[in-house]
């Protein structure tokens with residue numbers, strides 16, 4: 001198919017339709033509302049289900065219901081709305097039904113703002129809902145990648161009977177880029193052995209997340225973990241840029257990774273041996289790939305649009321063997337390539353102790369009266 | 383095949399499992415009536431039930447239909463998700479008063495307002511049975527519960543919510559009635575209402591709900607038989623039985 | 638003469654709640670104190686003649702424990718094809 005100019009959010013919506021999305025349930029929230037608006041027109045046109053729910057709580061439970069019947073179903077929201085969905089996500093995970101969710105993250109905590117941010121990394125990757133459950137989290141950095149990962153989300157969710165969440169931010173959501181749409185998939189309802197779609201000519205089925213007998217719940221949690229092992233073995237995805245001879249390795253996902261790439265290009269032009277590692281699956285996190293890169297690296301620089309969340313995962317992979325540094329902008333502020341370039345140059349010239357705490361060191365730099373990138377005087381005040 | 387001299391037997395839409403309900407709890411009667419209606423309408427094999435959080439959390443063990451189990455209060459949203467992708471199936475929720483009228487008030491109101499073709503069986507037993515008898519939105523003024531130990535004080539704890547009256551104001555609602563399970567005559571009327579509610583759904587005539595005044599002998603601290611009297615003497619005056627909304631199209635239904 | 642009926646109360650389901658006892662118009666049901674169900678309840682049973690097979694006990698029973706039969710006075714003529 002030829003490339004066309006697509007706006008991120010609408011591209012995501014259309015990609016979902018082409019992947020066989022049969023039902024969407026959502027609630028308006030900036031900066032993802034275009035997904036809901038687009039589908040409010042597109043799905044009914046195709047005779048598929050669209051409901052603007054009364055809340056994100058309603059939306060995620062509609063997703064839960066539809067997911068139990070085995071159709072491809074999704075919702076989308078932004079940070080505060082996703083928080084409200086956590087109850088449903090935990091139930092969906094506990095019931096082992098496939099569901100897809102898009103979080104176009106914004107500045108937080110609280111109501112925050114609508115600017116691009118990555119503060120929901122922990123919520124997406126580590127937890128959110130109660131209980132012990134894994135989930136797949138994909139982080140696109142461009143419109144094309146968002147399209148491709150949207151399609152992949154449905155396949156992965158179905159294959160592993162697991163929540164697949166795509167996290168991006170408003171800058172990818174609102175960005176116009178030339179991109180290629182996949183072909184329209186026909187809707188083929190699969191005959192899942194677990195789906196509750198009416199007990200016609202078969203034994204009845206029950207879908208629930210209740211295991212009143214603790215040993216049964218334990219078995220369930222272990223089953224989820226075993227399935228997660230499979231995901232870890234088969235589904236890790238990332239992108240490498242200029243890594244062949246890189247001694248400084250920048251790690252960033254989504255928009256932060258995209259911005260970092262510009263900085264890395266510039267640093268290369270200046271002769272610095274630096275490369276970029278961009279996780280696409282932030283869950284499962286590419287621990288093994290980073291572990292191997294540790295052998296060649298002099299230092300890592302993690303860049304995020306939060307106060308250092310994926311940083312934890314990078315440190316887990318690096319295990320103190322070489323220094324890990326951090327640079328973040330947060331609350332809806334997007335870093336400029338120059339800021340990251342400065343960090344690369346700093347790391348390139350000044351040796352850093354492997355045991356320094358990168359988050360503390362970054363906070364000190366952010367709030368120091370002279371070097372802070374914050375507006376004049378702000379660093380000192382805080 | 384029925385034996386020629388059989389007058390009444392356990393409905394086929396029931397599984398063999400004995401219920402976990404306390405002796406004399408009319409949750410059981412409500413279950414049985416739903417099962418009888420599914421049998422009469424021969425829809426068991428295309429019915430999907432949605433169980434609540436509450437004493438009826440294990441409802442899925444008792445009906446011989448597909449079943450899912452919703453988070454507390456969210457059954458109408460889950461049912462919406464199911465019904466929207468499988469419009470030819472019969473979808474019902476079974477919810478208590480804490481589930482439906484407290485934590486799930488948003489979900490029920492909007493499912494009703496959207497006119498979702500669902501059937502809701504709403505069990506009003508004036509308390510949170512499962513968690514040990516705390517005050518519910520439906521607890522009667524002055525009624526003692528474990529969280530209103532001196533009796534519900536309307537000044538500080540508010541007034542009971544009359545769900546059928548409220549929902550019947552919504553245009554999406556086709557059928558909305560209140561019945562009681564306290565004696566044979568009322569149980570028969572309740573069953574008719576449940577039948578009408580399911581008929582409303584299969585004809586696509588909008589949202590249908592039957593509110594059933596029900597007992598909780600255990601938490602009310604009464605014998606099952608005295609609990610039935612309590613329903614008659616105290617619940618019905620506060621929650622008048624009646625047809626709160628029966629749309630014209632539904633009035634034409636002959637069964 | 639009144640119609641003759643009888644009931645069977647299932648040991649599996651009956652919880653001895655006594656609702657059927659108070660509902661029976663003929664007052665022929667009581668709890669069988671000489672018997673315990675597997676769950677430990679005294680089940681309901683008819684202790685004297687007079688059941689009409691009206692099924693009111695089954696209508697009120699919360700546990701669908703009662704099956705009701707009624708004696709057929711008129712013999713059905715078999716339907717032939």
Ligand SMILES: Cc1ncc(C[n+]2csc(CCOP(=O)(O)OP(=O)(O)O)c2C)c(N)n1
Pocket residue numbers: 435436437438454477478479480481482505507509510511512513518
């Ligand atoms: C989110 C959440 N909050 C609270 C509970 C605890 N809880 C379980 S059942 C219940 C009350 C149920 O009462 P009701 O809906 O009236 O049903 P009943 O048991 O009376 O039939 C509560 C509060 C829960 N399971 N989930």
Ligand code: SF4
Pocket residue numbers: 402403404407408409437507511512597598599600601
């Ligand atoms: S606690 Fe109350 S509502 Fe729950 S089963 Fe027992 S009697 Fe019924």
Ligand code: SF4
Pocket residue numbers: 406646650651652653654655656657658680681697698699700701702703
């Ligand atoms: S009403 Fe049913 S459960 Fe209760 S005593 Fe009679 S037969 Fe047993």
Ligand code: SF4
Pocket residue numbers: 642643644660661662663664665666683687688689690691692693694695705
């Ligand atoms: S069938 Fe009627 S008369 Fe016979 S035991 Fe039951 S209620 Fe009593």
Ligand SMILES: [Mg+2]
Pocket residue numbers: 478479480505506507508509510511518
């Ligand atoms: Mg209750």
